[in-house]
Amino acid sequence: MVRVAIIGTGAISGSHINGYLEFPDRCEIVALCDIFPEKAKQTAERLGLKIPIYNDYKTLLQQVDVDLVSICTPPYTHAPIAIDSLKAGKHVIVEKPMASSLDECDAMIEAANENNKLLSVVAQNRFTNPMMKVKHVLDTQLIGPIVHAQVDSYWWRGHSYYDLWWRGTWEKEGGGCTLNHAVHHIDIFQWMNGMPSEITAVMSNTSHDNAEVEDISIAIAKYDNGSLAQITSSVVHHGEEQQLIFQGRDARVSVPWRHTASKSKENGFPQPNPELDEKLERVYSQLKDLRYEGHTGQIDNVLSAIEGNGELLIDGIQGRKTLELISAIYESASLSKTVKLPLTRSNLFYTREGILKNATYFYEKQTAVDNFNNNEITVSGEER
Incomplete structure (x- = not known):
C-alpha cells in the first residue's frame, strides 16, 4: 500500500485526490498540507478523509510515514519541495510546470538519482x-x-x-x-x-x-x-x-x-x-x-512504477x-x-x-x- 501526502490543496489538487481514490487497494492518502490549513481541512471534510492537516510540508515529512508526495503548489515552490521530499526518501509527482528554471530541474533530477527515488512531472494530456x-x-x-x-x-x-x-x-x-x-x-x-x-x-x-x-x-x-x-x-x-x-x-x-x-x-x-x-x-x-485517462492515468503509471510493474512515462528528463x-x-x-x-x-x-x-x-x-x-x-x- 503506497502512502500518499498531498502538498497544496488548491484547485488542481482535486484531480490528484480523485485519482488516488480510484485505487483504494493500492494507495491511501494519509496527510494534507497547505499554507492555508483551513482550505486543506475543508478539502478533507468534503471527501470524508480523517487525516492530519499540516501548514508546513517540512513538518509533514518529519512526522508522517509517507511513500509518495503529490506537489500541487504554485510553480516557484516546486523545486524546493520536491528536492526536500526526495532527500527525505519519498517518491514525488509534481504538477506542471516542473520548476521555474532549468537549473532547478537539474537539481530535482539530481536529488531523485542520488536518493534512488522516482520523480514524475504531471503531463496528464x-x-x-x-x-x-x-x-x-x-x-x-x-x-x-x-x-x-x-x-x-x-x-x-x-x-x-x-x-x-x-x-x-x-x-x-x-x-x-x-x-x-x-x-x-x-x-x-x-x-x-x-x-x-x-x-x-x-x-x-x-x-x-x-x-x-x-x-x-x-x-x-x-x-x-x-x-x-x-x-x-x-x-x-x-x-x-x-x-x-x-x-x-x-x-x-x-x-x-x-x-x-x-x-x-x-x-x-x-x-x-x-x-x-x-x-x-x-x-x-x-x-x-486506455483504462484510465488524465491525472488518474498518470497516477496509475506512477503507482505501477513504484510497485515495480513498469516505467514512468513522464520522468524528470521529460519534464525538463x-x-x-x-x-x-x-x-x-x-x-x-x-x-x-x-x-x-x-x-x-x-x-x-x-x-x-x-x-x-x-x-x-x-x-x-x-x-x-x-x-x-x-x-x-x-x-x-
Whole structure:
C-alpha cells in the first residue's frame, strides 16, 4: 500500500485526490498540507478523509510515514519541495510546470538519482486516448517524414484570473500562458516530434494589465532537417479550440483526430490517396482505449512504477525537455533573437535569477487575493 501526502490543496489538487481514490487497494492518502490549513481541512471534510492537516510540508515529512508526495503548489515552490521530499526518501509527482528554471530541474533530477527515488512531472494530456493513438500512428511512419507541425494551445482567461496572489508574476508563476497553459501541448509536441534545433518567438500582453507576464506568444521552431513548427500559446482565444497538426510528406494527422492523405498528379497538383487514408484510419481505430485517462492515468503509471510493474512515462528528463523549449521561447521573445538548442548554462534564461533579470515585464501586478470562492477548473470550456 503506497502512502500518499498531498502538498497544496488548491484547485488542481482535486484531480490528484480523485485519482488516488480510484485505487483504494493500492494507495491511501494519509496527510494534507497547505499554507492555508483551513482550505486543506475543508478539502478533507468534503471527501470524508480523517487525516492530519499540516501548514508546513517540512513538518509533514518529519512526522508522517509517507511513500509518495503529490506537489500541487504554485510553480516557484516546486523545486524546493520536491528536492526536500526526495532527500527525505519519498517518491514525488509534481504538477506542471516542473520548476521555474532549468537549473532547478537539474537539481530535482539530481536529488531523485542520488536518493534512488522516482520523480514524475504531471503531463496528464499524454494519458488520453486521442494523444496516445496519434502518437502510435506517428510512430508507424505511415505519413512519412514530418515537414511541418502546428500547435494551437488556445485558452481564454478573464482579467480577474491574474488577481490570485501568485499568478501573473515572473517570480512566483514563472511565466504566463506559454509556461502554465501551453505546457501541456508543448509537452505533447516534443514527445511526438522531438526537440528542435532553434526557436524564434514573439510575445505580448494584450488583455491582462494586472499581470507582468504574457497572455499570448507565437514561436517558430526549426529542425536540423529543415522542417518547421509553429506554436501559439494563448489565454485570449474565445472558444478555446486546441489542436496539434502533423504534416507528413504523404499525409497529415491531427488531434482532434483527422487525417488526409494526398499523392501527386503528373503536373504536381494533389489528388486523394484513399489507400493510405484507409490504412491510417484502420491503425487508429484498432488501438484499444486506455483504462484510465488524465491525472488518474498518470497516477496509475506512477503507482505501477513504484510497485515495480513498469516505467514512468513522464520522468524528470521529460519534464525538463518541455521546460527547455518554453525557456527558449521566453529567451527569444524577451531578447528579440533566435535561440539555439540545447540551452546551456551560458543562456540567460537557464537560471531563475537570469529569467527574473531578463524577462519582459509587461505590467506591474497590483492586485493580490488569497483565494477565489469558486475553485472549479474548466478545460476547453467544460467544467472539471
